[in-house]
Amino acid sequence: MTASVALRRSRRQGLSSPRGRRGRVESLTGWAFVTPATVIIGLFGAAPIIWSLILSFTNDNGLSSTSAFIGVRNYRALAHDPVVTQAIEHTVVYTTLFVPGTMLVGLFLAVAMNRKIRFMWFYRTAAYATMAISTISEALVFIWLFDPSFGIVNYFFSLLGIPQQEFLNSPSEALQVIVVMTIWGWSGFAVVIYLAALQGIPQDLVEAAAIDGAGRWATFRRITLPLLSPASLFLAVWLTINALQLFDEVYLSTKGGPLGATTVLVYYLFDQAFQTNFNFGYASAIAYLLFVVILVVTAIQFRIGRRFTFYRS
Amino acid sequence: MGTNRSYIGVLCALAMIGASALAACGSGSGATTASGGGGSIQIWEGYTGAEAKAFAQLVTRYEATHPGVKVSSLFVNNDYTLQKVQTAVAGGNPPDIAYLYGSWAPNVAKLADVVTLTNVVRQPGVHWSDFWVGERDVATVDGRVIGIPALVDNLAVVYNKTLFAKAHLSLPGPDWTWPQFVADAAKLTDPAIKQFGTAYVTPGSEDTVWHWEALLWAAGGEILNSANTKAAFDSKAGLTSLNTLRTMAVTDHSMYLDPTDSAYANLFNSGKIGMLVTGPWDLSGFPNVHYGVQIMPSFPGTDGGHQTISGPDNWVVFNNGTSRVKTAEDFILWLTAPAQVKYFSLKTGDLPIRQSVADAAGFDAQMNASLPEVSTFTSNLGNVRQARPQIATYPQISQVIGTMVVSVLLGKAQPGPALAAASAKVDQILAGSG
Numbered sequence: 001m002t003a004s005v006a007l008r009r010s011r012r013q014g015l016s017s018p019r020g021r022r023g024r025v026e027s028l029t030g031w032a033f034v035t036p037a038t039v040i041i042g043l044f045g046a047a048p049i050i051w052s053l054i055l056s057f058t059n060d061n062g063l064s065s066t067s068a069f070i071g072v073r074n075y076r077a078l079a080h081d082p083v084v085t086q087a088i089e090h091t092v093v094y095t096t097l098f099v100p101g102t103m104l105v106g107l108f109l110a111v112a113m114n115r116k117i118r119f120m121w122f123y124r125t126a127a128y129a130t131m132a133i134s135t136i137s138e139a140l141v142f143i144w145l146f147d148p149s150f151g152i153v154n155y156f157f158s159l160l161g162i163p164q165q166e167f168l169n170s171p172s173e174a175l176q177v178i179v180v181m182t183i184w185g186w187s188g189f190a191v192v193i194y195l196a197a198l199q200g201i202p203q204d205l206v207e208a209a210a211i212d213g214a215g216r217w218a219t220f221r222r223i224t225l226p227l228l229s230p231a232s233l234f235l236a237v238w239l240t241i242n243a244l245q246l247f248d249e250v251y252l253s254t255k256g257g258p259l260g261a262t263t264v265l266v267y268y269l270f271d272q273a274f275q276t277n278f279n280f281g282y283a284s285a286i287a288y289l290l291f292v293v294i295l296v297v298t299a300i301q302f303r304i305g306r307r308f309t310f311y312r313s
Numbered sequence: 314m315g316t317n318r319s320y321i322g323v324l325c326a327l328a329m330i331g332a333s334a335l336a337a338c339g340s341g342s343g344a345t346t347a348s349g350g351g352g353s354i355q356i357w358e359g360y361t362g363a364e365a366k367a368f369a370q371l372v373t374r375y376e377a378t379h380p381g382v383k384v385s386s387l388f389v390n391n392d393y394t395l396q397k398v399q400t401a402v403a404g405g406n407p408p409d410i411a412y413l414y415g416s417w418a419p420n421v422a423k424l425a426d427v428v429t430l431t432n433v434v435r436q437p438g439v440h441w442s443d444f445w446v447g448e449r450d451v452a453t454v455d456g457r458v459i460g461i462p463a464l465v466d467n468l469a470v471v472y473n474k475t476l477f478a479k480a481h482l483s484l485p486g487p488d489w490t491w492p493q494f495v496a497d498a499a500k501l502t503d504p505a506i507k508q509f510g511t512a513y514v515t516p517g518s519e520d521t522v523w524h525w526e527a528l529l530w531a532a533g534g535e536i537l538n539s540a541n542t543k544a545a546f547d548s549k550a551g552l553t554s555l556n557t558l559r560t561m562a563v564t565d566h567s568m569y570l571d572p573t574d575s576a577y578a579n580l581f582n583s584g585k586i587g588m589l590v591t592g593p594w595d596l597s598g599f600p601n602v603h604y605g606v607q608i609m610p611s612f613p614g615t616d617g618g619h620q621t622i623s624g625p626d627n628w629v630v631f632n633n634g635t636s637r638v639k640t641a642e643d644f645i646l647w648l649t650a651p652a653q654v655k656y657f658s659l660k661t662g663d664l665p666i667r668q669s670v671a672d673a674a675g676f677d678a679q680m681n682a683s684l685p686e687v688s689t690f691t692s693n694l695g696n697v698r699q700a701r702p703q704i705a706t707y708p709q710i711s712q713v714i715g716t717m718v719v720s721v722l723l724g725k726a727q728p729g730p731a732l733a734a735a736s737a738k739v740d741q742i743l744a745g746s747g
Contacts, residue, residue: 143573168572257517276708
């Protein structure tokens with residue numbers, strides 16, 4: 001983009017050099033603009049990606065200087081590793097709870113905030129603050145909120161007569177606590193996206209619907225929701241990619257436990273590479289499995305999404 | 314949060330897959346500090362607070378007494394030193410000395426550039442046997458010394474004297490037993506005010522595991538057979554130790570289970586927990602309670618006694634050419650000589666890594682003056698009789714044992730079947746790696 005700007009500018013100034021030389025200068029200018037970014041992306045983006053693909057076909061353990069090429073053995077091991085199956089299960093369960101959850105909470109808050117009431121600036125800042133708070137503080141606070149003995153959540157449960165829960169100590173509840181934790185963390189992001197989209201909805205359409213006798217719910221369903229669909233598709237894709245890469249919250253709160261109940265793919269990858277096995281080859285294979293999964297899921301989302309997405313232009 | 318997540322993701326990806334790429338970049342920046350000539354060495358350590366200050370003072374003192382030698386230290390979070398060292402070794406530019414966890418020793422020994430110190434520690438004046446046996450065991454892999462002890466600790470029982478008085482219990486004595494511990498824990502528990510007799514860390518990590526291993530040894534059991542070829546913990550001792558924990562966690566509900574591995578310390582300092590099995594590093598976090606320290610209880614009818622477990626760490630020397638290795642060895646031997654060990658312990662409250670320092674007259678009183686009751690941990694070093702298996706597959710074995718202990722404590726499994734299942738898995742791991 002920068003290159004094309006430079007190109008336009010040079011044309012406007014009517015540089016009168018011979019065509020061939022001008023072309024060369026222009027292309028050199030272009031390259032000068034693109035090279036730093038290309039080199040950095042190549043070095044820190046592309047090179048590690050390719051390197052990890054190579055690693056995934058070796059038994060590299062990061063310790064000894066030699067590592068042997070072992071073909072697809074890592075990938076074959078993946079298919080027979082019960083923990084991988086479990087990790088995929090946990091990742092899928094997490095994603096199916098987290099993505100719609102965050103979108104619903106975000107939509108609800110955005111709609112509630114899309115009006116003129118007092119202190120709105122405060123509510124909007126508060127909603128977005130969840131994005132600004134670091135994951136580690138967030139995790140520490142949630143650990144205490146959901147402490148089985150001393151947490152405020154169980155305290156409210158006791159006031160309401162709901163039985164006391166074990167939360168992070170329970171293999172069946174720990175993942176759900178992480179879902180709640182991350183929905184809280186990401187809802188601010190969804191709010192911002194939805195608020196922007198809501199403010200782009202033309203009032204004449206809403207008024208036309210009102211004149212035609214549509215109630216508030218009908219207007220929301222028939223006018224607002226369809227016009228929000230591009231934002232929804234974006235959120236669905238973006239949140240899914242992030243959900244499939246869940247790591248921070250697990251690392252900070254449960255370390256994959258209790259009894260492996262919150263071991264998701266990226267955590268297992270980390271565990272294999274740095275905690276138990278120092279098995280870089282195998283961990284790279286897991287990374288590539290995840291890469292393919294994300295690619296396929298995103299492609300499906302775009303394909304299905306396109307059918308339900310309504311672009312106004 | 315979004316940026317944080319992707320940031321860590323990027324870090325992970327870079328650290329893991331970009332070993333060579335990173336090392337290539339790293340060598341540029343590292344070279345300026347590390348290769349300033351034979352008289353200059355680089356050391357990677359993870360000291361903070363009082364430790365960082367005392368260490369810096371020692372380095373200054375060494376440089377003052379050794380003209381021409383420059384020791385530059387680089388702070389590295391201890392948890393990540395191994396992976397950083399791996400990257401540096403791959404890039405051909407390791408530090409001269411690094412602080413590495415003892416549990417990594419078997420894997421560290423596989424690194425290409427690790428200097429063998431077997432002959433160095435035999436030199437007269439080093440007095441290798443002055444280091445505690447638990448330390449020497451962890452610094453030695455298959456008979457080869459790969460490190461000099463950097464830190465030693467152990468587990469003992471820290472108890473809240475006020476809560477004991479309130480419950481009209483007599484304070485734990487040096488010959489107390491686990492049944493006594495269990496009974497006290499039950500009496501110290503009061504659900505109405507959310508007070509627990511004791512706590513246990515349940516992330517399923519090595520922290521979960523070594524707490525149990527101390528009980529297993531005290532009950533007369535072993536983790537693996539002497540050749541490290543088969544699991545040995547599916548035994549009467551294994552059952553006794555697991556049942557003891559299960560009674561408190563499942564039957565009596567006198568045990569606060571802490572999956573985060575951090576909440577327990579705050580709770581103890583708030584007077585919500587009666588007894589804690591923990592190490593000397595936690596003592597400074599208990600300024601609000603009147604606490605005492607007692608050695609671990611024993612199991613009556615066994616010969617395990619009041620055994621405890623120790624988690625020593627090592628200074629590891631890497632090969633950057635003969636002259637720098639020589640300088641590094643000289644510095645590390647000076648740093649771990651009695652005078653410096655004593656200085657460091659008194660400044661930081663860390664246990665002395667040498668027995669002669671601990672035995673010196675007046676030392677205990679000096680230590681207790683800054684950190685009350687810490688001398689019990691010092692004398693408890695004598696109760697460290699064995700080390701965890703020094704094999705490369707130990708992290709995998711630890712994971713299996715961690716799952717076993719947590720499953721029992723959460724009431725998801727009975728001790729007997731849990732031991733049998735874990736033992737079978739450990740045998741598999743040991744057979745697989747040969």
